[in-house]
Amino acid sequence: MVQKLKIGIVGGTGYTGVELLRILAQHPHAELAAITSRKEAGMPVAQMFPSLRRVCDLAFTEPDKSDLKGCDVVFFATPHGVAMAQARELVDAGTKIVDLAADFRLQDPAEFERWYKMPHACPDLLAEAVYGLPEMNRDAIRGARIVGNPGCYPTTMQLGFLPLVEAGVVDTTLLVADCKSGVSGAGRKAEISTLFAEASDNFAAYGLPGHRHHPEVTQGLARAATGPLNLVFTPHLTPMIRGIFSTLYASRVRDVDVQALFESRYAGEPFVDVMPAGSAPDTRSVRASNMLRIAVANPKDSRLVRVLVVMDNLVKGAAGQAVQNMNLMCGLPETAGLTAVPVLP
Amino acid sequence: MVQKLKIGIVGGTGYTGVELLRILAQHPHAELAAITSRKEAGMPVAQMFPSLRRVCDLAFTEPDKSDLKGCDVVFFATPHGVAMAQARELVDAGTKIVDLAADFRLQDPAEFERWYKMPHACPDLLAEAVYGLPEMNRDAIRGARIVGNPGCYPTTMQLGFLPLVEAGVVDTTLLVADCKSGVSGAGRKAEISTLFAEASDNFAAYGLPGHRHHPEVTQGLARAATGPLNLVFTPHLTPMIRGIFSTLYASRVRDVDVQALFESRYAGEPFVDVMPAGSAPDTRSVRASNMLRIAVANPKDSRLVRVLVVMDNLVKGAAGQAVQNMNLMCGLPETAGLTAVPVLP
Amino acid sequence: MVQKLKIGIVGGTGYTGVELLRILAQHPHAELAAITSRKEAGMPVAQMFPSLRRVCDLAFTEPDKSDLKGCDVVFFATPHGVAMAQARELVDAGTKIVDLAADFRLQDPAEFERWYKMPHACPDLLAEAVYGLPEMNRDAIRGARIVGNPGCYPTTMQLGFLPLVEAGVVDTTLLVADCKSGVSGAGRKAEISTLFAEASDNFAAYGLPGHRHHPEVTQGLARAATGPLNLVFTPHLTPMIRGIFSTLYASRVRDVDVQALFESRYAGEPFVDVMPAGSAPDTRSVRASNMLRIAVANPKDSRLVRVLVVMDNLVKGAAGQAVQNMNLMCGLPETAGLTAVPVLP
Amino acid sequence: MVQKLKIGIVGGTGYTGVELLRILAQHPHAELAAITSRKEAGMPVAQMFPSLRRVCDLAFTEPDKSDLKGCDVVFFATPHGVAMAQARELVDAGTKIVDLAADFRLQDPAEFERWYKMPHACPDLLAEAVYGLPEMNRDAIRGARIVGNPGCYPTTMQLGFLPLVEAGVVDTTLLVADCKSGVSGAGRKAEISTLFAEASDNFAAYGLPGHRHHPEVTQGLARAATGPLNLVFTPHLTPMIRGIFSTLYASRVRDVDVQALFESRYAGEPFVDVMPAGSAPDTRSVRASNMLRIAVANPKDSRLVRVLVVMDNLVKGAAGQAVQNMNLMCGLPETAGLTAVPVLP
Secondary structure, rough: OOOEEEEEEEEOOOOOHHHHHHHOOOOOOOOEEEEEEEOOOOOOOOOOOOOHHHOOOOEEEOOHHHHHOOOEEEEEEEOHHHHHHHHHHHHHHOEEEEEEHHHHHHOOOHHHHHHHOOOOOOOOHHHHOOOOOEEEEEEHHHHOOEEEEHHHHHHHHHHHHHHHOOOOOOOOOOEEEEEOOHHHOOOOOOOOEEEEHHHOOEEEOOOOOOOHHHHHHHHHHHHHOOOOEEEEEEEEOOOOOOOOOEEEEEEEOOOOOOOHHHHOOOOOOOOOOEEEOOOOOEEHHOOOOEEEEEEEOOOOOOOOOEEEEOEEEOOHHHHHHHHHHHHHHHHOOOOOOOOOOOOOO | OOOEEEEEEEOOOOOHHHHHHHHHHHOOOOEEEEEOOOOOOOEHHHHHHHHHHHOOOOEOOOOOHOOHHHHEEEEEOOOOOHHHHHHHHHHHHOOOOEEEOOOOOOOOOOHHHHOOOHHHHHHHHHHHEEEEOOOOOOHHHHOOOEEOOHHHHHHHHHHHHHHHHOOOEEEEEEEEEEHHHHHHHHOOOOHHEHHHHHHHOOOOOOOOOOOOOHHHHHHHHHHOOOOOOOOEEEEEOOOOOOEEEEEEEEEEEEOHHHHHHHHHHHHOOOOOOOHHHHHOOOOOHHHHOOOEEEEEEEOOOOOOEEEEEEEEHHHHHHHHHHHHHHHHHHHOOOOOOOOOOOOOO | OOOOEEEEOOOOOOOHHHHHHHHHHOOOEEEEEEEOOOOOOOOEEEEEEHHOOOOOOOOOEEEHHHHHOOOOEEEOOOOOOOOHHHHHHHHHHOEEEEEOOOOOOOHHHHHHHHHHOOOOOOHHHHOOOOOOHHHHHHHHHHOOEEEEEHHHHHHHHHHHHHHHHHHEEEEEEEEEEEEEEEEHOOOOOOOHHHEHHHHHOOOOOOOOOOOOOOHHHHHHHHOOOOOOEEEEEEEOOOOOOOEEEEEEEEEEOOOOOOHHHHHHHOOOOOOEEEEOOOOOEHHHHHHHOOEEEEEOOOOOOOOOOEEEEOOOOOOHHHHHHHHHHHHHHHHOOOOOOOOOOOOOO | OOOOOEEEEEEEOHHHHHHHHHHHHHOOOOOEEEEEEOOOOEHHHHOOHHHHHOOOOEEEEEEHOOOOHHOOOEEEEOOOHHHHHHHHHHHHHOOOOOOOOOOOOOOOOHHHHHHHHOOOOHHHHHHOOOEEEEHHHHHHHOOOOOOOOOOHHHHHHHHHHHHHHOOEEEEEEEEEEEEEEEEEHHHEEEEEEHEEEOOEEEEEEEOOOOEEEOHHHHHHHHOOOOOEEEEEEEEEEEEOOOEEEEEEEEEEOOOHHHHHHHHHOOOOOOOOOOOOOOOOOEHHHOOOOEEEEEEOOOOOOOOEEEEEEEOOOHHHHHHHHHHHHHHHOOOOOOOOOOOOOOOOO
């Protein structure tokens, strides 16, 4: 019998934390060894999240008192800035790191500082860290010690634009991403704007002056583009718990079969499903699963290409993709622990 | 032309505050003179609540700098404890007070202290204050200087049980109130438990060890009862913004036509609608209106009486009832400003 | 005292019908005389919609037995094709007509036939009918006998693009409208796709091959444009009852102060609110009201103009705009009966 | 390697059908062989339910052309009356049956006829059929050829009252079950009352004159009771997709430690979780899982016992319990395929 990986989670009280717990509890090759929370130290995990009764019998522990260095892999489900402070000690001890925050997403430390208002704590580790979008970086992830797990919106925007940009099919100076997110994307934080009585039966735009996910996407797409790149990104909040729906528009510069282009680009991908032509996707078709679905829906009589992407922001947009990265980093089957069927209705 | 009443609102940033603004802005005999908020002083009301653009051009002001004593009526839409601290000064100046918090609900100062963990600041004013449930206390309200506006749950429970208790039809030692509230009942406070991602697509019980609305109801019903009174009250949170649905059970001690009893008790009441026998009410039938609807639905072959009550917790359960009380206190038509038709769907 | 207008509603069992009832019941110059429904003839309106108890004591009547010709104004809240079949008889009798369906929206009968799969029954009346968007056609509406009330999406798209197109500021061959509608927009029809368990906690695109509102918008904008016009329109379904949020993109061809352009274009409009620069609108800010709000939110470093429009699809997008049209057609104050403050939360 | 069971599903287009597919697709010992739908014959299952893309490559087939007799187990996810018409042929062929409708729930054919308005087609098979509540009937289920899978509400009511009734702790003539169900409980049927725009942001009672689940519960509890039994059952509709929350009240006739009573009764049950004293359960703690959770929350100073039960109506209340029954009938581990962790948030 294969030995199970010992897993640590730093900051397990948010939505990505509890989603990691849900996924890892059902993972055939992983064993949860430690879950930390300064604030909730001592509280059994299943007391905070009764959904985990009979599933997880750990309690939250003080970060300092947890044997994270004894873990094979540590996930950081923490605010920005925490992972980079602890990364060196862990990698020196041979522990692999997947950071679900932004510390290892932007490769340029100056860019990081501009958007997150703090200097980067370990630019050298940032330099070796790999951006964890397997469909773009699979081989690099396999060899990585540190993976910066992509943001939720950026996963949909990059996977939706990538085939077009790589193939030079569209004008990269006029990309539009009109994105709609469920409210869990805002995290499990006490804030008025995401109260039920504020966010329910309501649809709102936000982050209009500029959203931190913007530079992450342009960094990813620019690599594939041959010329300059300009993206307009409009995030909206929609009254559902999970799910992102990104409607992408780009101006075609040459004529190709876009449906075939996407099917070919993602052939064999276990977690990207290119739907048949004519499909109108919905977010519930991926609810609670690691699958991301794409539909090409070019409008008639228009030079625009239109691509629709749906994803569960907490799974393929966070915890699921993190586990997919762990699988790659540790030589496990990429789909291990990630085959749950979407929950519908 | 009748001169308009000058109105002040203390603490206008919560849901009862904005609802008072919505109602008073459409009230034919009221004029908003001041709205205070220590925290938001200087901010235009319509900036915080864009729904009030072109409706309210006031800004929040510091409580100390607001001319509340120059108002005819001041509403307190504040946390418990605020109104009783300012009441004396205002009543001395001839200003009438409607408190939407609990300071003037429980007539026994000891009981107040037990549930709200603070001594009552002005027991003498408490003694003269009137509990503002017009269907029970209309005449007293007309003459009052201070009205304690009822809680949301208690309004439904009292109006639902009152005809039965007054008529001696049920065993008052075995009353059950199974109540379901929309999430706005928890107020506009940054708390995790009422986040959209927590409260949506979910149904929960809370307050099981004891809820502050319990003594308020027993106080009201005990006055009408001839013997001891025991109430079991179970509050639940249901994923909707507004509305309370209270399902009441009591054990019948003598046989009467309960439907007729309710119709007779509430005949002529402008804001209590006894629905025809066989009706199954829903909360949306009163959404955004001051109407409360009651259906009698006695189960077959049972000695239990079953009464269903629906109400908008922010209107008849808070701001609307407060304005109804103001109308009575100031000699205006009781329904002035309160005739808006429920919003459905 | 002014005599009240006698009003008839044909087909009052849908959402636009009940919304007309809600608005007209509170209208100072209107009196409901007849409401028809073949299927529900005989049923009291307030039995189907308990929200209207004590507000409306009419019962639905057979269309044939209703004295619609005795009405001053008749609203058609019916499926497409009904109004055009009855229009001639009514206008001949001197009754004015507001059709909330599509019979009098598209001015080209061939275009109507192409999208609605039926020949137009009265092309001559169509020729005299006025498209009821007051902000575009106010004077013509004042003199009209028949008004085709705009569709919900088209109201937002036209009012959002109009200032840009009129001023020649954008490339009219590349307009993008990414629109999100609440589920009531689909009507009160027994269909699986709009069941709560299908549409809740879900976000979906639909109508991708082409939506009937498309030609209506291009018809309206083409009048204002100097060159050819091409619009990409993507409708989505979002889990809320009421509200439309339209995010509009256009490519700038010359540099102007877009914020000032919008403020100037809509100065004095009673139901179009141009929000301050930097605003991020939400649909609840107009819930249950006839106000439409627009925010200009141009993305940085981009040649795109971005305009955000919010509206209640059942009010300014249907019944409210219909009453606004009635007010204009009948010489009443344009805002009569339409001043209710939005319901928030 | 163990041979997999061949499974047939009759009527797979409803919510219990698609939930069976979701669960069985992940079941280690089951293989879906046929899924029938007269109406959708020929359509690939994954076209109707895109959540099943890459999971289920079957198409719906005509019932007559499907080899149901070649299956080891057939589930009926059909309207009432279908299973009893086909049962004899299948059991004669050695196929086991789990009926998710009501044909084999009520053991008295006269009672069945009274509530379902049709004579029972096979009273002899009804006589041998076993009521599939494992916590009550585990041994009988193991030997059954036909199992009548319990209704959703009845599962919560029976498991919540059973320990009290068996132990003779409460007055069985005064049981109150105040139950709240998510909207998926109404099925995937085109009906106005369960449209999103009707059921969202709303809370309603229904079925007040009498609900078909009533006799099912009294049948189950009466077996355990020593005297007469009278239950008042109030079903309500709450705006969420999945989940039932049942609040149960009973009058205590003798004093016992109710918490201990429940813990002892359900010790070792894999799918009944008695929560610690003081817990306030919520439905999301069991979302998409087969777990049912019970909390005892006796009100202070009252002779009433109060029990709170939460369950996912589509899993433990339908498809999950059906698979649990299949596991028992076929000698598999009872929890096979049913260990998915609840999805929260």
